[in-house]
Amino acid sequence: MIKDSYGRELHDLRISVTDRCNFRCQFCMPAEQEYEFYPRSEILTFEEIKRIVEVSVRLGVSKVRITGGEPLVRKHIENLVKLLSEIKGLQDISMTTNGFLLSEKARSLKEAGLKRVTVSFHSLRDEVFSKVVGRSIKVSQILSGIETALEVGLHPVKVNVCVVKGLNDGEILDIAKFFKSMGVVVRFIEFMDVGNVNGWSLEKVVSAKEIVRVISREFEIEPVEKSYRGEVADRYRYKDDGLEFGVISSVTQPFCGDCNRLRLTADGKLLTCLFATDGYDIKTLIRGGASDEDIEDFIRSVWHSRKDRYSEERLEKLSKGEVIRKVEMFKVGG
Ligand code: SAM
Numbered sequence: 001m002i003k004d005s006y007g008r009e010l011h012d013l014r015i016s017v018t019d020r021c022n023f024r025c026q027f028c029m030p031a032e033q034e035y036e037f038y039p040r041s042e043i044l045t046f047e048e049i050k051r052i053v054e055v056s057v058r059l060g061v062s063k064v065r066i067t068g069g070e071p072l073v074r075k076h077i078e079n080l081v082k083l084l085s086e087i088k089g090l091q092d093i094s095m096t097t098n099g100f101l102l103s104e105k106a107r108s109l110k111e112a113g114l115k116r117v118t119v120s121f122h123s124l125r126d127e128v129f130s131k132v133v134g135r136s137i138k139v140s141q142i143l144s145g146i147e148t149a150l151e152v153g154l155h156p157v158k159v160n161v162c163v164v165k166g167l168n169d170g171e172i173l174d175i176a177k178f179f180k181s182m183g184v185v186v187r188f189i190e191f192m193d194v195g196n197v198n199g200w201s202l203e204k205v206v207s208a209k210e211i212v213r214v215i216s217r218e219f220e221i222e223p224v225e226k227s228y229r230g231e232v233a234d235r236y237r238y239k240d241d242g243l244e245f246g247v248i249s250s251v252t253q254p255f256c257g258d259c260n261r262l263r264l265t266a267d268g269k270l271l272t273c274l275f276a277t278d279g280y281d282i283k284t285l286i287r288g289g290a291s292d293e294d295i296e297d298f299i300r301s302v303w304h305s306r307k308d309r310y311s312e313e314r315l316e317k318l319s320k321g322e323v324i325r326k327v328e329m330f331k332v333g334g
């Protein structure tokens with residue numbers, strides 16, 4: 001187990017496998033912008049990713065999440081899942097996806113060793129969903145991805161909803177009810193100021209407290225104890241059926257004190273925070289012929305020197321008018 005400069009242990013690794021995406025979500029990668037993507041040669045191969053994960057597991061990582069961009073647009077992504085599933089000591093392999101390609105991919109992902117999946121979901125209405133993701137979408141396509149994931153046993157299937165004022169906040173209760181009836185856990189996420197292009201402002205954030213208030217007007221709910229240190233969602237239980245939902249309050253109630261996540265970008269940089277301005281280049285090390293011990297030393301030193309607590313400093317930085325060039329969400333992976 002390794003600890004950073006505030007004593008936080010390293011447990012989770014989030015791996016962004018591509019910076020490309022088949023959506024253009026307003027809060028991540030707005031369609032009005034032009035984007036430059038990493039050239040193919042700069043993208044880590046599956047073998048390189050496996051090596052980084054193997055070494056990370058020796059340093060205490062027990063869970064990995066595959067993300068992006070959109071992970072399902074990376075060709076043969078199930079081959080990466082297969083490689084990772086061979087790593088001894090790695091307890092959990094999950095994925096966050098926009099769900100568009102999930103109905104065709106869920107089975108092969110499960111067979112390759114994926115344990116569970118989180119699907120991002122924005123609205124129950126085709127026109128709002130399409131507006132959010134910047135392309136014409138039928139909600140039924142995403143729902144069929146969720147249903148297939150349930151059928152093949154990618155349990156638990158969870159749903160993430162990034163709530164933005166004026167965009168989908170009027171649907172909080174409908175979305176909660178809809179997935180409650182399906183037995184699927186929803187996590188409502190506060191809109192975050194990741195990157196520089198998503199037009200974030202504090203006024204567009206719907207607080208986790210407000211989200212809970214909206215749901216509690218209709219349902220009797222009770223808070224659930226955190227099941228492990230560093231769990232980011234505050235969980236609640238519906239008293240009638242025992243199903244849970246969660247809220248992720250990164251803006252209004254930051255949780256940096258327990259943050260145990262390291263992030264790896266598709267082009268081989270380690271990021272110690274979702275709001276990082278820069279990463280640590282592990283790809284050059286690997287491509288230069290480093291031994292596993294060299295890689296281990298590198299990750300250890302990156303983690304040891306970690307001092308990030310952006311969300312706790314956000315309001316202070318905003319009040320000072322500080323402008324920070326942060327890495328974009330579709331490159332970090334959430
Ligand atoms: N493409 C995949 C997807 O959308 O699920 C994985 C990558 S995406 C960057 C990871 C998660 O971040 C998604 O659940 C997405 O809704 C969420 N997200 C993106 N931009 C966000 C923002 N500005 N604030 C909060 N959540 C955001």
Ligand code: SF4
Binds near residue numbers: 024028029069070330
């Ligand atoms: Fe793509 Fe996910 Fe970002 Fe939407 S949130 S643009 S699906 S990476």
Ligand code: SF4
Binds near residue numbers: 275310312
């Ligand atoms: Fe972790 Fe950075 Fe988020 Fe704080 S702001 S919880 S350090 S990722």
